[in-house]
Amino acid sequence: MDRFEYAKLDPAETVICGHKNVTLYDGDYKTSFHRGNIILTATRFFWTLGEAWLSLQLRYIVYIECTVTDTLFGSKIKTIVIHLLPSDNTNPGPVACVTGNYIKLDFKDKVPEGFFDVFQKTIGEKKWLIGKIPHHIRTGIGGIEKNIYEKQKASDVSITDAFKDLDRLMITAKDMVMISKNISEKIKEKQGAISDDETVRFKSYLLGLGVDDPVTRSSFTDSNSYYTTLCKEIIKIIQVSLDEVGGTMALAEVYCRVNRARGLDLLSPEDLMHACFMMNSDTSSPIKLKQFDSGVLALQSSMCEESVVLKKIVEALKISGSLSAQELSTSIGVSVLLAKEYLLTAEKNGKSCRDESIEGLKFYLNKFLEEN
Known part of the structure; x- marks a missing residue:
């Protein structure tokens, strides 16, 4: 105060x-x-x-x-x-x-x-x-000259601030160009894989660009139109990232990624939930909202098939012998929450068996169903 x-x-x-x-x-x-x-x-x-x-x-x-x-x-x-x-x-x-x-x-x-x-x-x-509000009327040549001087001074301040913002943008753009050029050259020459550090930096610049015109409730007269448009925006933001993590992403992670892209126009959890539920009512939507047996909600690509996911889990179990949710998360590159759901799904389909001990919950390959 x-x-x-x-x-x-x-x-x-x-x-x-x-x-x-x-x-x-x-x-x-x-x-x-x-x-x-x-x-x-x-x-x-x-x-x-x-x-x-x-x-x-x-x-x-x-x-x-x-x-x-x-x-x-x-x-x-x-x-x-x-x-x-x-x-x-x-x-x-x-x-x-x-x-x-x-x-x-x-x-x-x-x-x-x-x-x-x-x-x-x-x-x-x-x-x-631009200048302080005048408390009295200036007259004569002196008043006119002073008004012109104040306007020029305000313009100089505005132009200086604009060029500061432009300089910051050019520095970021220069970094993005250098990294993208380096990546493209390595791909063309096939001289080695792109380093994790370069990938992380490049993604951080792309995420920093965000959504230029995020959907806001005040732009719509009815809730249905708002959620329909918001649903399309979420799909646009999350689709590329969804493919990178195997086709499924927990709703909590979706919420963080969407709000990161929207900048200051943050989205409430309730609005995100409503928009995601609308994905299931649209048959042409490339992404669907999936609810696991435990109640965990996630967005899943329509191209992601459960049989393919189960096959990956079985292969990971064969290689490692046993897996916890944390170990599977590291192995296939998904969140620990989704890794646990995958293991429980594999158990439900008879592909794995669990072992609960003081060391925690681990899953093993179900060899009882293997053909001898």
Whole structure:
């Protein structure tokens, strides 16, 4: 709260939007600024109730995010978390209640539709860099010259920031080009395999690119259209990775990979589940949602056949003699959770036998069904 000032709305400021019944939290601490009105301008955020006015300069805001609250009538977004830079405020304002670098806006019912997007867009425009709001009218040649100078100065700042971002992008792109060139040359010359380090670095750059226009709920008027489009986005993100891990991926890993690609537009677990369930209703979908007997959920390529997976497990058991979930995970390159499900599936189909001891659960090849 030490970033706030006791200041009222300037008549020269243009109000972008405003809402009622909003409570301020300092971190997770509920303040006495309860159920007031909020006002958003191009450079400042206000909370007001009666004669009380608080002002927060938008330059302090790093980014904002929504949190979902579970209620008796279903989940809904009713809180916006605002992450802030350290305070350099010298003007009088409320004392900070906690040492956290974030505040919360708690709406009485839910966040009004479109408010979050407008708030985020306003922060991204950074209009406070253009210059301070004039408190008096400048006249004469001196005033005109000063206005021109301030505009040129603001333009220089914007151009400098733009070129800093461009420089960072060019450095990353240069690294990607060098690695991809090295990989392509090795493939053409057939002089050896690509190292694990090069593969990891290359994948990290590709994941860093992310999704340029992630699907958001606010862009749709009905839930069905939202989940249908989200389902297609998940398939697009996960399909290549799914083929690399043998055609099956646990839903927890899918959730991490999808949100890594979406950047700041994080997806809730509930939305991911709804979208994945829709894959099974679409006969043309290349990916399906599979539920194992234990209840574990995973996405599986429609080309992935259980007989092929069982064959791989049997071959691994023949080579190793016995396998735990951890050992199979390392052997075939899947998560430990899926490795355990594969071994249990093999046991269910009579391909393996289990041995439980103080050393843990291990599986052996079922030799009783072998032909003599």
